[in-house]
Amino acid sequence: MTDLSPAYHYQVIARALGVIDDEGPALTLEDLAAKMRMSPAHFQRVFSQWVGVSPKRYQQYLTLGHARRLLSERHTVLAAAHETGLSGGGRLHDLFLTWEAMSPGDYARGGEGLEIRWGWFESPFGPALVMATEKGICGMGFADETGAEAAMEDLVGRWPKAAFVEDPVAIRPMVDAAFGGSPAALHLIGAPFQIKVWEALLSIPTGHVTTYADIAGAIGHPTAHRAVGTAVGRNPISFLIPCHRALRRDGGLGGYHWGLPRKRAMLAWEAARTGM
Structure with missing residues (x-):
């Protein structure tokens, strides 16, 4: 190397x-x-x-100060973003040719009958475990904080009845597209409420942030802050579904499933590329 x-x-x-x-x-x-x-x-x-x-x-x-400046200067209120078309300006939102959700019944069956291919890849944020179906990327996790074995157990445990096949060659084009800025596809596999939250995250443009409360309002459940936080934390496609852009109302980073150093690095990496 x-x-x-x-x-x-x-x-x-x-x-x-x-x-x-x-x-x-x-x-x-x-x-x-x-x-x-x-x-x-x-x-x-x-x-x-x-x-x-x-x-x-x-x-x-x-710094925390930067997160707070983002919140005051580039805070995306999702309902307004949808109305004004702001979400269409996000690089990650535009990145995906299509995204498709598994039906609630299929999700409830734990991914039974689904073939998921996986592999380890270099990324701007350390070793990345990426999983994909024939429809698109369905999982992404980072191993620096948890270790490779725990990251694998985490993602596999989300769809326990799926068939997992190690095949990095097959999914590399999707991975290269996703990290390289070319069109890619996502396959969202989750419960209906989770998918609503993840769809809202996809509408946050690069260089903007939102709050858990705004997400709750945007999906029609304005009092469900805690449930939204849980769904954000269960996002299976880290970075590509940008849960790192969800902050607490006071500008604090909140949590991050793959470790707060990853969240800070992702926000800083995006800030550097958008000239903020």
Whole structure:
């Protein structure tokens, strides 16, 4: 693996995130580089190749203050977004040629009769476990926090009666499209309420955020904040269905199924690419 690979970049970023978490965002470039056991120039080059901005700017994107600025300046109220067509401007929303949901009856049967192919892939956020049916990507998880075995158990356990086949070659075109910005397809496999929540998440444009309360209102259940939070946490297609864009009303990050460092990294990565 060369030092230009996305996985290498992410491992550097992940270690830097840990240092920033422990010591705060006021670290200098020299301090961070020394803790990464790199020269400042090499660290800045690797860092900037991954995110497109300087380490200092990226540190600003990782702070709670940035989340709160997003909420005040680029807060997507989903009902208004639907009415004004704002959701059509989201890169991820436009990314998918189609998305299709499994019927409630099929979901209740635990995926019985469904063949799901899977494989491990490099991603901008560490090792990614991706699963797909013939209709599209149905699962994505990240192993840095949980480990590979736990990530596999997590996704397999969602559809216990499906047939799982390791076949990364077959699904690589979908994965390359999804991470590379080309049209792809999703296959949403969940209960009806969950799918409503995930559909609402898909309408949040890149560089915007929303709150659990807004999602509840957008799907017609304005008092179901807690149930919405649970459905967001059960999103099986992490990053592509952007549950990382759901924040608490006070601007706090809330939870994230694959670890808060992933959520911060995803929001910062998107911020760097949208020039915020």
